[in-house]
Amino acid sequence: RANTSSNLKETSHRSCTSSLDTSIQTRIFKIIVIGDSNVGKTCLTFRFTGGSFPDKTEATIGVDFREKAVEIEGETIKVQVWDTAGQERFRKSMVEHYYRNVHAVVFVYDVTKMASFRNLQTWIEECNGHRVSASVPRVLVGNKCDLVDQIQVPSNMALKFADSHNMLLFETSAKDPKESQNVDSIFMSLACRLKAQKSLLYRDVEREDGRVRLTQGTETKTNCPC
């Protein structure tokens, strides 16, 4: 009997420890999505995290968080997408929070609206003004490619801009279901890059309540398949 009870104790202790380990070690990558109002930031984040195109959206106020757990080389990583407001009046009180401890930045423009492409410069300046380190990966997304007869921003112009800012360019559509893999690859390629970055130690991973999840530094593998 004594044996049984001690076995039980040991088993419950072990399962408790392992669930604690798992929760402590789950890394969260904070990715912010930035760009003019109406370019499709909410639809893109919805497509990635929920898998579908929303029937109806309203202008984002402040920020909406969406999370998706992804598995990369056997490690489960939480991609936390911060869908930000494009309208100045809905974002001004939040801007500091957007850039705080950010791991990657997605800049979005609308391929059917040249002004949204021209404004990228302002968004990049805002990002730079918030001391976002040069090691934080940034990508450029031209959205609404399904509207083929309304395209105003030619691919070569966007590619040149992306190159000059050391960013990858993704041209995609949150609406067209055939493009959904392409939308996923925006976030997955960033998650792969972040996982591979040696400098992204566990101590960099902070929860939204400001508590650090794990203070010990651990180097990650660099042989990411992406």
Ligand SMILES: Nc1nc2c(ncn2[C@@H]2O[C@H](COP(=O)(O)OP(=O)(O)OP(=O)(O)O)[C@@H](O)[C@H]2O)c(=O)[nH]1
């Ligand atoms: N045709 C087409 N329409 C899209 C696409 N993505 C978004 N839209 C439409 O564009 C409009 C704006 O989309 P949102 O995702 O709300 O835009 P947003 O960038 O989040 O705007 P803010 O929250 O104000 O910053 C909506 O009417 C969407 O249905 C797309 O890929 N193709």
Ligand SMILES: [Mg+2]
């Ligand atoms: Mg929005």
